[in-house]
Amino acid sequence: MALDGGNQSSVTTFILLGFSEYPHLQVPLFLAFLTIYTVTPLGNLGITVVIRISPKLHTPMYFFLSHLSFLDICYSSVFTPKLLEILVVEIRSISLKECMVQFFFVCAYVITEMFRLVVMAYDRFVAVCNPLLYTTAMSPKLCALLVAGTYTWGAICSLTLTYSLVELSFCGSNIINHFGCEYSAILSLSCSDPYFSQMTCLIISTFNETSSLLSILTSYIFIVVIIIKMPSSGGLRKASSTCASHLTAITIFHGTILRLYCVPNSKSFWLLVKVATVFLTVMIPMLNPLIYSLRNKDVKETVRKLIITKFLSHSI
Numbered sequence: 001m002a003l004d005g006g007n008q009s010s011v012t013t014f015i016l017l018g019f020s021e022y023p024h025l026q027v028p029l030f031l032a033f034l035t036i037y038t039v040t041p042l043g044n045l046g047i048t049v050v051i052r053i054s055p056k057l058h059t060p061m062y063f064f065l066s067h068l069s070f071l072d073i074c075y076s077s078v079f080t081p082k083l084l085e086i087l088v089v090e091i092r093s094i095s096l097k098e099c100m101v102q103f104f105f106v107c108a109y110v111i112t113e114m115f116r117l118v119v120m121a122y123d124r125f126v127a128v129c130n131p132l133l134y135t136t137a138m139s140p141k142l143c144a145l146l147v148a149g150t151y152t153w154g155a156i157c158s159l160t161l162t163y164s165l166v167e168l169s170f171c172g173s174n175i176i177n178h179f180g181c182e183y184s185a186i187l188s189l190s191c192s193d194p195y196f197s198q199m200t201c202l203i204i205s206t207f208n209e210t211s212s213l214l215s216i217l218t219s220y221i222f223i224v225v226i227i228i229k230m231p232s233s234g235g236l237r238k239a240s241s242t243c244a245s246h247l248t249a250i251t252i253f254h255g256t257i258l259r260l261y262c263v264p265n266s267k268s269f270w271l272l273v274k275v276a277t278v279f280l281t282v283m284i285p286m287l288n289p290l291i292y293s294l295r296n297k298d299v300k301e302t303v304r305k306l307i308i309t310k311f312l313s314h315s316i
Contacts, residue, residue, distance in 0.1 A: 011170035011189070012096050018086040018179040019274070030087040033278075036286050037080045043289035044069035047299070054302045060138040061127065064120045065292055067147050071116065072285035075109030078102055079180045079281040086179055096170065099181040104162040106180070106281060111208060112154030114257075117250050118215045119146045124243050125219040129226050157204050164197040177270045182277055185270075209257065216250060245292045252287065256280045 019029060047069045051062045082102070086092040094102070126137050161183065169192040178185040183201060187194055223243060260276035293299045 011172075011174040013093050013174060014096065014099055014181075014189070015175045016082070016086050016092045016094055016179055017175060017177050018083065018092060020092075026087050030084060033080060033084055033087070033282060036282055037076065037084065040076045040080075040282075040286040041073050043286060043293075044073045047289045047293060050299060050302055050306065053306075057298060057302060060123050060134075060143050061120070063143050064116065064123060064147070068113065068116055068120070069289060071109055071113050072288050075106050075113070075281060076285035078106040078109065079277070083179045083278075083282070094176075094181070099176075099186065100162055100166060103165065103181040103183065103186065104158050107161055107183070108154040108158035110154075110257075110280065111157045112150045113253065114208060114212050115150040115153055116147075117246070117253060118212045119150060120246055121216040121219040121250070122146075124246055125222055128223045128243070157208065161201060161204060164200040168192050168194065168197060178274055178277070180277065180281075182273065184273065209254070213254060220247070248291050249288055252291075253280075253284060256284065 019025060022029075048066045051057045051066045079102070082094065123138060127134050130137060165183070165186055168187070168190040170189055171191045173189055176185045176189065187197055187201075190197070220243070256276055256279050260273060260280060293303070
């Protein structure tokens, strides 16, 4: 990276502040995040294993859920290890290259998850509105294409946003008021014109958030209309239960993103950004398997049968 005016040399290493303004909370936060990071892969791997070994769960809905679990493991592993590290070490540095790589992967995973939730909403729409043709409409080939499409779009968007950051010059302060390389935190350190980066972020984030929410909203409007028209209470309960977990996950995920990027710039701005980022990258990956297992009758029934079978096999 070139020199940027006078004697100011380009920055190649950043210092992450993390939660250093709260020194008395460093150990409790480390223990809390370590526990969450331990539970996250176990919960998501557990969901994936249950889906793989149970023929009853070999449906499009659970195919998408297994990929959602894989995503949760991936993007919780991008931010959380560095967060744990800076809570216990004094030198909290990260190179510019590492910073951009970290940003690329977490951005790709979050955008992929955003549209994976859209795909899952479409899956619920087909299941409720056209149950007799569900298996035909959601063919294995279509499911694979939808999953591949979300990964591809996430990578394209993330690559574009990462490029908009790489093009910036960093020649002033190298202190990031965050525990990771979040977009607005990196942008705030730039000593070059951030217009291109800001517009790129605005266009991509607005398009992704608007299109995904509108798609989900449209799917659930049709679902609600069909549910209201259902004559039997049994069908109503079944349709509602298949959508409840997904709606809960959508509300938490998009609520956190809107909170993260729609808060006013105030004295508490960076604290809100850090807390929202923690929830998005650390908490949500842990909560998703709980949401889909505790509120899903098929998953609970499968787990119960597996536990009983395992217990009986050891008893004999």
